[in-house]
Amino acid sequence: VKNINSFRHLHTAINYEIDRQYGVISSGGTVVNETRMFDHQGRTVSMRDKEVKTDYRFTPEPNLPIVKIQPEWVKECKDSVSSSPNYVNYQRLGFEPRLAIFYAEDAELSRFVDLCADRIPVVGTEQFVAWLNELKLIMQRGKEVYPPQNPKFANEFMTIVQLYACGRITKLRGLETLRTFVSELGDAKKLFETKNLWRITDENITRSMVEEVFKRNGKTAEKALAGHAKSLTALKRLLVEHSEKTNRH
Incomplete structure (x- = not known):
């Protein structure tokens, strides 16, 4: 609704539209998507129909030449893109779009996710996200830089997640190991083997x-x-x- 220049006009226009649209629907009609104008009598009158045509038409600018997109330009642009954006790759791994974009926009986090990418399909994105959030909490409480800067950490992190996902270790044991590795990185599988920290399944x-x-x-x-x-x-x-x-x- 256009031509509204006060809160009183807004209030009147809304009440008028409620009554009008109720009348249309009650009589079996359909409320159309349109632009209406508020007049001096407190009514709204139809201006433009939005159902069929675009509200605002584009007219050629006489002083600007028409740009013709050449096929070779399109090919050159396609060739210049060496690979898919990170967020597309993350979506292919199974991350929801919002999370994929969040990871892709953070350079450090994106680098860490890339290091884990090969093993994410094994554990699933849900498990990965849950453990990544746990890791973030552990590092923040320990006043450590998140995500880990050491490339080898990603491998040990995924080993812990994978062992938990397949039921070999408990979550408590996995979290304890992460806390230890944040300050001093070690070999997760070797640690579990040496100290016999496997989940008791009997x-x-x-x-x-x-x-x-x-x-x-x-x-x-x-x-x-x-x-x-x-x-x-x-x-x-x-x-x-x-x-x-x-x-x-």
Whole structure:
């Protein structure tokens, strides 16, 4: 609606349009997309139809020559583009458009993602993004520069993500390793092998450890079973400690 020069006119025009459009729809008609003008009687009247033709027509400028796009120019432009923009490559990997653009616009982050790109399809973009966010949080808390500048870090980072994705390690173990590697980079797989930090997948072993922890911490277990949150947290911590001792032996 055009020709509105005050809030009072705006209020009147909106109310008029509500009544008009309600009347059109109630009578079985269809409200068309058009430009209307507010007049001195407080009504809106039709100016231009937007459904069929463009509102504003372009007219040739007599003082400017017509530019003819030559086929060789198009070919030259195509040849000059050596590869697809990073955000296109990231979308092909499976990242949603907004995230792909976000990564591509940050030179340092883009470089890190590129170093991880070959292994991202193995773990999936969802896992990668979740672990990248965890890494960012760890580095920010440690007042470290994010993303990591060491190219070798990307390889160890993806090893941790991959081992978690396939169920070989727990998330807790992965996060602990990342915290260690942020300050002192090491070999993730070698670390897990040497210290036997793999996830315990045998249900019998897990059940035995839970029973042992409950037996040693009867009162805490009773409170946890009764819904006491702090006791439950304490039991989890004790179970983790017990599992570490079990793994070492």
